[in-house]
Amino acid sequence: MRFILVFFTAVVIGFSGCSGVKPEKKESITSASFTRGPETANLKIEQFSDFLCPFCKKQAQVFDALRKAYPESIRMSFHHFPLSGEPEVGSFPLHEASVCAAEQGKFWGFHDAVFSAEDQPQVESAARTASLDESLLKGCMESQRSRSTVLKDFVDAQTRGVTGAPTFFMNGEKVTGMRPFAYFAEKIDPEFAAKVEAERKKRKDDLERKIDFTENGRPSQGPESAPVTIVEFSDFHCFFCQKLNPVMEQIMETYSGKVRRVWRHFPLPIHPQAPYAHVASECAHKQDKFWEFHKLVFSDPSKARSKEDFNRIAGELGLDLASFASCYENDATKKKIENDVWLGFFKQVGSTPTLLINGELLVGAKPTEKIQEVIDRLLSKSQDKESAASV
Template identity: 30%
Template structure:
């Protein structure tokens, strides 16, 4: 409704008009006006912009049809040609469930966009980029007390991919022992309605000394995260349930979660799970070997730092000291469009979606409301 209202009035988009449109479509005005000033909402927009730049969608409108790019206000036949080709390709996915078709189609055809050229004409190597990303004073950490490698994980309890990566993070801790620590920062995706309450529940349990126990309980039951369920889990864990309920009612942990989300967006952690290994980003529910490669490199760097006299307690700060303080800027030059390239564009975050959830073809549109 707001989408349509904004396009109908795209020459009148000042704040007073936005408030007027919100009233016209019957929104909760107190919540709407608060969200207009919310850092979390701004972070979502910035994250979308960063994703668009990453896959080469620099102008508007820009569409990704099962990952294939169609740029500009093109005629219907331009879309039909790509959609028909995708429908034909999907016919071969006999054993794939409908809700997994988008991921399967993109995974099969994914080809990463060519890296932006560097000043000397070579390709930029983003795998070596280091970010000076803070662990966070209130962040819960498990693993070594003075690790050689610190992994900051941005995750949330309703995301199936976050659950899928748990065996990998366990294998990391089992393999590397006190050389590695994992810090859990929250990034509840608005698309998952129970993710924020679950994040609050984990911190409420943490206030009673059982963050990791609640963490495990929530992932074990990520399809059952209602308020009633959360209170049941608190009881199962032996928490003071009345204190737990009071903490949830007070909203005392929302500021901490919002700060985690803000930091995640600042460093390009748009979706979940997202990891920073001594400041180096690894995205998604990747296999153990994808982490091992980076961890082993970072252990060597840490050992070299110790040999120079840096104490173990200062390794993370030393190795990230010269890191970037925000996500790397997108290339200024737009990559050339390639009709045969399939881009791996996530759709599980805060996107507003219309159409069937199990559609055979998914079109992601990058757009804006002032573009004629």
Template identity: 35%
Template sequence: MKPNVIVALLVGLVLGFVGGRVTTGPSTKSEVAKAAPNSPAAPAPGGRRPVDPTVFKVPIENSPTHGSADALVTVVEFSDYECPFCSRANVTIEKLQEQYGKKLRVVMKQNPLSFHPRAKPAAIAAMAAGEQGKYWEYHAKLFANQKKLDDVSLEQYAKELGLNLDKWKAELGNPKFQDIITRDQALAGQLGASGTPAFFINGRFLSGAQPIANFQALIDEELVKAENLVKGGVPASQVYAKIIEKGSERAAPKAQPQQPAATVRKVEIPSDSPSFGPANAKVTIVEWSDFECPFCSRVGPTLSKIKESYAKDVRVVFRHQPLPFHPNAKLAAEASHAAHEQGKFWEYHDKLFANQKAMDRASLEKYAQELGLNVAKFKAALDSGKFKAKVEADMAAGNAVGANGTP
């Protein structure tokens, strides 16, 4: 059997083993594919998509809410302020709010996708505005100015809304907002709503920026059910809780689709990327990974086996994709390059994956010391952010070829 065929089989085993890998949104193929979740499926009779009758248990928690607690229909939206489909859907939601008035409540969940660099700062800025009672006004500003989400613009919107700027700026560093984003993204993944926008209407999943008629049809269905509950004695304020109380907490695993024909992509290999194997290898594997991702740690033994079995024929190149909801992953990636600078990337790589629960700054320095690195030089590299640009370049390159999830 030829080496490239064998490696293909091994890589297939890796992918099968980590089939539960984290993805970060609808664009896991290319820029063109971003629209895929919003592309119309085969229409149901009457011209709209069929909607799964499954009701999911979607908690509201302390999320921004617009509308009355007595609303008979609750729309929970997972959104991203830099996503063009989300801004389109926001117009639809505003029209629905006008049409249904007090019957409709909208709850916002944050899912800033990793390939939208300004989505997370925008979400945090909106939540900071919410501390002064103006989340929804700021939310509207963001979608109205989606091309201007830089720090200066975010501050300008705060000024235009009359916020106390000192208080707003101080809140931007509040760790609770990152915690909310992490919570919301975990919930989105659990419910099978990794793309944006995603909606749960009284717990029923509607994906993408669909035509308003599709929303109206589902809302009307749910209104009838809710009105019957009220007639049966359920207080309006308890309708949503009643509807979702026995709902599913997790999306059912999707059947694996038939694999399309293999696509070859042009993947650059920077000269400063860590690698093992000969430069003239018959097969090159480029891995995008995250030191805090549990699925990534499971790949190590397979890569070791490849190294052992195909030492002369296979080269493995390591590139970084620290995911936004892994708070220590990016600094760990920079630390690995500080170790690489001293010739010990793979040893440090193994240390990190062996100690995934301890990747704070003190632990990163401890591992450097244990490996006999020049710790002063190592610390200086982290303090200066010397390898920050390298990590971000790897992330951008990964996004460009569809490697938004890990590994």
């Protein structure tokens, strides 16, 4: 499909303008047609965007606020990246129309009209808002000559590794996803950056005072004296956490006595039932059955979503059901889950599973070999220190 699209683009680019139709009066389309802001700006942003992408719309609003706040410091260039990648589908007609608007010297007027539309933007309404000459627009759209510009940008995006929108290159550095005003402003304005850093430090200090960092009493396997400690931030309803579990079991068996595994709760917002499973696991832990509970939940997370499910598991494990029920309703139990989540944020954890191996961050369901590589290096370092101390 990509080969066909690139070939089709080459054909369109190579032969557009050979229709024999006398062209309308229009401005020459250059990269400057899709650029605004002074050349002397210290922040230059190339944005790859889709006119129907809601996050692109939000990003456009951020960029608009930035230009108003720092008119001499930011230079924007727009590159077409219709996510459909196919003419006449999705946002493609809007992108073609925007190139036609550029022929009238009104690309940015059309761009702003599209991204400020309250409902799903349409070519006709955006053209009216941007005060385009409708007959010129119609002639341009019917000739399909703007298509080559859009397709050229689309292919260029692929060669530069762009796979989604919004994506932008900020002074040449690739950044993916929507970013807030502060992300850019602190790169432009030293005073603003100092305020952001001060606020960041305050939040971090406040968070540090709030968190219980101790591992005493947390679910763990392996001796406390082990030279390597793996702190595992996990979510009982996370598929990749389930996938990592047998790997961790193998690690604990292979490095028996040398590795300690400490569990930390990190239920993700995308799994709304997960926090209840974590609370129930704490209640099992209170009766010294955390790892048994952990094993049953990960064997089939779909059967660990409701209070009834947790009571059934507690019964299977032979727990005191009255104590389990009391613990499950206790706010102190829920606070233990919250503490681990705050700890995760403090340690820069943003997804699950995430491992902290003697403080080194390892994100995702890594294979056994990758985790062993880190452990072996840390064990070797530990042995070197012991050898040096004994000399």
